[in-house]
Amino acid sequence: MTGQRPDFIPPARPIIGEAEIEAAVRVLRSGMVVQGPEVAAFEQEFGEVVAGRHCVAVNSGTSALQLTLLALGVGPGDEVIVPSFSFAASANAVRLVGAEVVFADIERDSFCLDPDAVAAAVTPRTVAVMPVHLYGHPAAMDKIMAVAERHGLAVVEDAAQAHGAGLHGTPVGAFGIAGCFSFYPTKNMHSLEGGMISTADAGFARTLRLLRNQGMEQRYANEIVGANMRMTDVAAAIGRVQLTQLAEWTAQRQANAKYLDSKITNMITPPVADAARHVYHQYTVRVRGDRDAAQERLTEQGIGNAVYYPTPIHRLKPYLGADGRPGPWELPETDRAAAEVISLPVHPTLEQSDLERIADAANLAGGAQ
Ligand SMILES: *Cc1c(COP(=O)(O)O)cnc(C)c1O
Numbered sequence: 001m002t003g004q005r006p007d008f009i010p011p012a013r014p015i016i017g018e019a020e021i022e023a024a025v026r027v028l029r030s031g032m033v034v035q036g037p038e039v040a041a042f043e044q045e046f047g048e049v050v051a052g053r054h055c056v057a058v059n060s061g062t063s064a065l066q067l068t069l070l071a072l073g074v075g076p077g078d079e080v081i082v083p084s085f086s087f088a089a090s091a092n093a094v095r096l097v098g099a100e101v102v103f104a105d106i107e108r109d110s111f112c113l114d115p116d117a118v119a120a121a122v123t124p125r126t127v128a129v130m131p132v133h134l135y136g137h138p139a140a141m142d143k144i145m146a147v148a149e150r151h152g153l154a155v156v157e158d159a160a161q162a163h164g165a166g167l168h169g170t171p172v173g174a175f176g177i178a179g180c181f182s183f184y185p186t187k188n189m190h191s192l193e194g195g196m197i198s199t200a201d202a203g204f205a206r207t208l209r210l211l212r213n214q215g216m217e218q219r220y221a222n223e224i225v226g227a228n229m230r231m232t233d234v235a236a237a238i239g240r241v242q243l244t245q246l247a248e249w250t251a252q253r254q255a256n257a258k259y260l261d262s263k264i265t266n267m268i269t270p271p272v273a274d275a276a277r278h279v280y281h282q283y284t285v286r287v288r289g290d291r292d293a294a295q296e297r298l299t300e301q302g303i304g305n306a307v308y309y310p311t312p313i314h315r316l317k318p319y320l321g322a323d324g325r326p327g328p329w330e331l332p333e334t335d336r337a338a339a340e341v342i343s344l345p346v347h348p349t350l351e352q353s354d355l356e357r358i359a360d361a362a363n364l365a366g367g368a369q
Helices: 018-030 039-052 061-072 088-094 116-123 141-151 202-212 232-261 291-300 332-340 350-365
Strands: 054-058 079-083 102-103 128-130 154-158 178-184 194-200 283-286 339-344
Touching: 018 232, 039 054, 039 194, 039 232, 054 061, 054 202, 061 088, 061 128, 061 154, 061 178, 061 194, 079 088, 088 102, 102 116, 116 141, 128 141, 141 154, 194 202, 232 283, 232 339, 232 350, 291 339, 291 350, 332 339
Parallel strands: 079 102, 079 128, 128 154, 154 178
Antiparallel strands: 054 194, 178 194, 283 339
């Protein structure tokens, strides 16, 4: 890093505390490091986040999505509806199983999939819809579930950014056939790398367990073709420590967001839908004027900031048509969001003085058009 101020506030700050290190060392010393008792305990304990659903741990959030689609039998000839305003992993999982991605637009306020756009994108080949709870705000799951039911679609929730978020008291990951979480270091909790799938269906959970481990339940008695997407016991031990902090960290993120909401007047602060529980993986504002100038001002003030995501997935190279141009998608809210958003630091290790600096800098930057 060059030219960074000593008082720079990073956009994210992954936590690896003494308890995480001790947990990892304990497992390493035990010599039993691959998927074992720590993974089983982590799955059991993570159930509390998803209203007691079955949980299946895997080696990443992307694996969670891909394994879920495999377990659903999604493949060539099938279409899956995905928002374009997300991390590429959401769409990549669909393409990795050989199915086709159909992009639908987002709602302006929540940045999440628009249920009407989902309904309009359904074709006879649609088999599933994958709402993303972007930035930690739940997608409009009540309406999306209704659309899915009407058309017989499986709902796979991409909850990679939304551990503990919810709508009308139901946690994300407890709406669809499956919820997919990530434990990448910058997420609301981590296991270095890792992922978790939640499901209410015990048979589906068993299929997921087979698929993540070469199709085996009993060693060398392979029942189906499977992959290796196992989580290690080292990762699970770290995840278990992080899970004990999740409620506290989430409350701190929410308190930080509340403070920023109350102080930032020169940018559009993130709205929260009725009955939604936002867990602020990101605190994402919209800038009315010149975003590049606003980002520069923030950086000058030592405020880490980032654009998630500057290029919607439908404009990324692997998703362009054969002519090298985006497909015939009409995604005005997606393009608008990609052009307007900036995420500001909201992580739980911020001090009050950091929050004051972030709000002041945001007001300066937002007024600098
Ligand atoms: C992080 C993320 C993923 C992928 O998770 P990994 O653990 O990095 O594989 C998928 N979807 C979204 C929306 C994410 O933010």
